[in-house]
Each structure stands twice: as C-alpha cells, then as structure tokens.
Amino acid sequence: MKGISMAPDTARPPAAPPAEQQRDFEYRNQVAVVEPYGVDAIPDSERHGRPVSQFFIWFAAGMNFPIMVLGFSAVGMGLSLTAAVTAILAGSFLGAIVMGILSRMGGRLGVAQQIQARGPLGFFGNFVPVAYVNVFAGIGWAAVTIILGAQALHSLVPAIPTWLSGLVLVLVQLTVAVYGYNMIHFLERILAVVLGCGFVMITVVSLSRSSSGNFSANHHASGFIGSTGGWITFAGYFLSFLIAWWPFASDYSRYLPDNNKVSRGTGFWTFLGNFVSLSWLGIAGVILGSSAAAGESPIDALHRLTGPFATPALLTVLLSSFSQNFLNVYGGAISIQTLRIPVSRRTAVIAICAVAYVISLWADAEFEAKFKNFLFLGAYLIAPFGAILLLDYVLNKRHDRARTQELYDSRRVLEWGFVAWLIGAVASSPFWNLSFYTGPFAKAHPGAGDLSYFVGFAVGAVAFALLYRLPPLWHRATPVFAHESAADSPAHISAPGDVH
Numbered sequence: 001m002k003g004i005s006m007a008p009d010t011a012r013p014p015a016a017p018p019a020e021q022q023r024d025f026e027y028r029n030q031v032a033v034v035e036p037y038g039v040d041a042i043p044d045s046e047r048h049g050r051p052v053s054q055f056f057i058w059f060a061a062g063m064n065f066p067i068m069v070l071g072f073s074a075v076g077m078g079l080s081l082t083a084a085v086t087a088i089l090a091g092s093f094l095g096a097i098v099m100g101i102l103s104r105m106g107g108r109l110g111v112a113q114q115i116q117a118r119g120p121l122g123f124f125g126n127f128v129p130v131a132y133v134n135v136f137a138g139i140g141w142a143a144v145t146i147i148l149g150a151q152a153l154h155s156l157v158p159a160i161p162t163w164l165s166g167l168v169l170v171l172v173q174l175t176v177a178v179y180g181y182n183m184i185h186f187l188e189r190i191l192a193v194v195l196g197c198g199f200v201m202i203t204v205v206s207l208s209r210s211s212s213g214n215f216s217a218n219h220h221a222s223g224f225i226g227s228t229g230g231w232i233t234f235a236g237y238f239l240s241f242l243i244a245w246w247p248f249a250s251d252y253s254r255y256l257p258d259n260n261k262v263s264r265g266t267g268f269w270t271f272l273g274n275f276v277s278l279s280w281l282g283i284a285g286v287i288l289g290s291s292a293a294a295g296e297s298p299i300d301a302l303h304r305l306t307g308p309f310a311t312p313a314l315l316t317v318l319l320s321s322f323s324q325n326f327l328n329v330y331g332g333a334i335s336i337q338t339l340r341i342p343v344s345r346r347t348a349v350i351a352i353c354a355v356a357y358v359i360s361l362w363a364d365a366e367f368e369a370k371f372k373n374f375l376f377l378g379a380y381l382i383a384p385f386g387a388i389l390l391l392d393y394v395l396n397k398r399h400d401r402a403r404t405q406e407l408y409d410s411r412r413v414l415e416w417g418f419v420a421w422l423i424g425a426v427a428s429s430p431f432w433n434l435s436f437y438t439g440p441f442a443k444a445h446p447g448a449g450d451l452s453y454f455v456g457f458a459v460g461a462v463a464f465a466l467l468y469r470l471p472p473l474w475h476r477a478t479p480v481f482a483h484e485s486a487a488d489s490p491a492h493i494s495a496p497g498d499v500h
Contacts, residue, residue, distance in 0.1 A: 027182070035180025038345050039337045041404050042110035047257040051265025053185055054103055055273040057252050060188040060323040061245075062277025063195035065148045069298045069368065070237045071285020077230045078221030081286065084234060088282035091235035092275050095242025098386055099249050100271035104263045105389075106250025108399055111407060113250040114338045117385065118407045120392035120417025120464065122473065123480070129421045131338040133381050134247045135352075138332020140374045141244065142325050142356035146170060147364050149321025151299045152314045166360050169321055174353045176322075177329040178346050181255060184326045191323040198316030203284045205306045205313070210291040225446045232449030233433070237372075238282055239453055240379030242274055246386045248331040258401070298368075329353055340481065373434050376450070380432055383453045384424025384460025388417045391464050410481045414474035416467035424460025428452045 024045045025036035037046075074084035102113060109116060117130045150165035176183055217227060224230060253266050285298075292301035299317070306313040333348035343351075363370045392398050406412060430439040431452040442450070 029182060031182045031186045032179070033182070034178060035182065035345070037181075039112055039115050039334060041408075042254050044110075044258065047110070047255055049185070049256050051256065051262050051269050053189070053256075053269075054253055054266050055269035056192040057185060057188040057327075058099070058245075058270055058273030059277045060192040060195060061327050062274055063192070063199055063281065064145065064277075064320045064324045065152075065281075065298070065302075065317045066144055066324075066371070067238075067241065067278055067281040068285030068288060068302075069148075069371065070241065071282040071287075072289035072292065072298050072301075072368075073223070073237065074234060074286045075215065075218070075289050075292075076221055076223045077234060078218040078224030079230055079234060080217040081215050081290075083217065083227065083231050084286045085283055087231045087235035088238050088286070089279055091238030091240075092242070092278040092282065095239045095245075096271045096274040096278070098390070099242055099245060099274050100267035101390060102246055102249035102386070103253045103270035104267040105393055105399070106253035107256035107263055107266050108258055109250070109401060109404055110254050110258065111250070111404060112254060112334050112338070113247050113389070114335060115407050116250060116393075116398070117247070117389055117417075118412070119398045119403075120388050120396065120415055120468070121421065122415040122418055123410045123412050125414040125418030125473075127339060129381065129385050129418070129425070130247055131335050133378065133385075134335040135332055135339070137244055137247070137378050137382075138328050138335055138352055139356045139359065140378070142173070142328040142332065142352060143359040143363055144371055144374070145321045145325045145328065146356060146360040147367055148299065149318050149325075150360070150364075151297075152317040152321070155299060155303055156311065156314045156318070162364065163361060166357060169318075169325075170353045170357045173322060173325045173329055174349055176326050177333065177349045177353075180330065180345070181252070184330060185252070187326065188323060191319065195316060195320055195323060198312065198319070199281060199284070201309060202302070202306060202313050202316060203280070203287075205309045206284060206288050206291070206302075209305050209307060210287055215290050225449065229447040229449035232451065236379075236450045236453055237375070238278055240375050241278065243379040243382050243386065243453065244375065245274075246382055246389075248327065248334075251331055251334060252327070329356075369435055373436065376432075376434060376452075380428055380452045380456060381425055383428070383456040384421050387424065387457045387461035388420050388464045391461055392417060392468065395465065396468055410479045411476045412472070413476055413480075416470055416473050417464055419473065420460050420464035420467055423463040424456045427459040428456030431455050 024043055027033065027036050027046055029048045071088065079087070105116060106113065114126070114130050114134060118126045121129065146166045146169055149169045150162045153165035154160060154162045176187060218224065225233065249270065256262055256266060288298065288301055288305060291305055302313055302317070303310045329349055329352050332352040333345050336343065336348040336351065337345060430441040431450065432439040433442040433450045433452070
C-alpha cells in the first residue's frame, strides 16, 4: 500500500531539535496566569509541585454528590448494608489502584494520558477509543455535575430557575478551566478542606436522623438480581466511576518532577485521595438512600434528612459541582486538542461548557437513569483501554522518555493496541447491561451481575500481550501533519493553550 511502511518499530523517528523540545514559557507555579501548554510534553524546567497535591485534587474531585447518588441505589437493588459497604470498598479499591499507576506515568513522561495512548494505539487509532470517548465523557460528566449543582442552587434559592442556576455554574467553571493546571490545583486544595468539612456534617447529620440504621437484604426489591450478581453490579458502579477518570489521571501529574521518590508518592496519594473519597461518600449515599421516601430524589432526601442543616448541606453539594467540573472541562478540552482540531484550549473549554450546558437541560428529567447509562457505557469502552495503556507502559518500555517523541509522530497511523482495544470492547458487549441495550449474556444470566468491565479489561490485556510484538500495523512514509514530525512542541504555540 502506497505511503505505508511495515518496517519494525525499532526504526523510530528522529528526535526533535533540543531547542524545540525545551522551549520554556516560565509557567512554573504561577496561579493567576493562563497555562501556556496544551497537549505538549512538559519540559523539565517547568516541573514543579509535590506528590501530595494528587491527594487534594482527587479527594476534592471525589467529594461529589454523584457518588452519593450511586450509593443511593443499594436499597433498590435489595442489598444488605454489609453487602453494600463491602461492594463499595472493593470497587473503589480496584479503580483507585489503577488510578495511582496511571498518575505515576504522568510525572514520568510529562504528557497527558490521552497523548500517552498514541503509543499503543497509534496517532489516529487513538482518536476513537480515547479522544472521542473522552470528549463525550468530559461533556457528559460536566452535564451531570451541572444538573446536581443547579438543583442544589434552586433548592437554596427557589426564585432562581434551574436553567439559570446551571448557567451561573458553567460560567465559573469555564473561567477556572481556561486558566488551567495551576489554578485548578490551587482551588482544589481549598475545596478539599471545605468539602471535607461539609460532607462530614452531611454524614453525621444523615446518620443521626436516619430512621433505617442497619438494613438486611430484600429479595423483593424492584432491582434485586441476586445476592452475588447484585454485589458485583453495585461494586461496578464505583469501579466505573474511577474507570471514567483513567484517561485523565496523568493530566494532573504531568508537571511533577521526574524522580523515583516523587513517582512513588504520586501513586500513593492518587490512590488514597480516590479511595477515601469514593468509599466515604458511597457509604454515606447508602445510608441516605435507606432513609429516602418512595420516589424521593437524592437532593430532596438530602434536604429533608439534614433538616436545620439543609442550607449548609446544599451549599456543600453546590460547591462540589465545581471540584469535579474543573477537571471534567479541562480534560475534555485536552481531548479536543488530542483530535488535532486546530483550536486553542480556551476555545475548546468554551465548546465543552456550551454543549454540556445544553445537555444538562435535556437530561434533568429522569436524571438517575440517564446518569447510569452514561456512566456504564463510558466505562465499558474505557476498561480495555486502561489495560492496554498499562501493559504498553511495562511490556513495550513506554516509560523510556526517549520514546516520548513517538507520541507526536503522525506517521504512526495505527498500532496493534487499537485492534486489542477493539477486541476487548467487542468481547465485553454481550455482558453490557444498559436500559436501552442488554447483551445476550446479561439477558440470559441476570444473576451473574455486570461483568462487562472485567471481561473488557482482561480480553483487551490478553489481546495486546499477543499482538504488541508484531510489526507496525500501519505506518506512513511521511507525516500527516508536516509540522509535527516529532513533538507537539511549545515552539508551535502562538498563544496560551494554542495547538495548531
């Protein structure tokens, strides 16, 4: 085929000129300055920060009401309190372990997670499973959080309609995401403390006013599918929440210094921030759901259960919409730039916010069902990607920084990791369990629970292990983007956040 090389991967593209790779905008730790880098590799001179920053950013992002909404489902699924708690701990633990490993990769390579995925998938093979899925994820999660924040603001001030509440939230989130990495880290440190205090109050008050206390399994519950299957499915709720973050983990660690001590700390603090926040709010959501009246929404149940503390509780939910959406919008903008769409990060942020706001107006009705469909579908597609990215880093020695240049080489059209991802995603589809589609295995064996994540991850991993040593799948003789032969370099940036 013309223009395609099947040469072994040992023939790597030449390195970019050192001066081009090392261009320094002196961003450092300045907060009130718009981040000048887009999807570029961060030079060593710009590396700053401490590993504990990863705890604050992920703890704050996890201090979010959608996690309580997931816990709210336990009673409807007929789970006992013990089963619900152990499922939450298991799902949170598995997801947080992978998050910790992926976060370490950011500090090592200095590039966003989605750019790293060009390694095993190829420059264009990366588009569908990572970039397009993650644009969808960034927009969808932003919409989810806008809805809950707007509902909280409307409950606090009924005179403000939810559409206007959502618009106010979007404008604030947009501004912070435009400023970028340092501003997000600065505000998340503050929000981690404020939201931690707020959710302590919500947890204590909900426990003290809860009428249910401990509860047993209910085989007559509307969502009961069996004790084992229900446990697996409920654990999957919390695993899927963190799977949705996997393609963004390195985005918030890529400025950290590259050394072993920082790397170990990055993995530990990322794990801890995710595990603690998800486990805590998931269990609090179970308690909240056990005391909810029939047909009562999570926000209404929170309002009623917190009684005289309803105002600070709703303010906490309102603030929590910011902690997560700063990351959703910023990560979605990086996804747009990964697609090589010639827009600045600022423009991408505006586009993400505008579309998320419109979707939030539509999805406000029957929110919980739409939320779960969105959460599960994204996780089904991302799970095999996570396995492939991890194996590529270890087996294919992607941790070698000398190979970072390959991530910006558009001659590498498709790699075998794309095929492995496709195999993993297709293999998991018979196990999918969505309101609009139920796979044949899930339909025939509902009591087995939702096994989609585990099948996709395992099959994707095995497929990649079998394929990654093969000659390149599709390489061109010349770059598709002539100016991007080795690096999406800061030298090509004409304005803060621009990538052309």
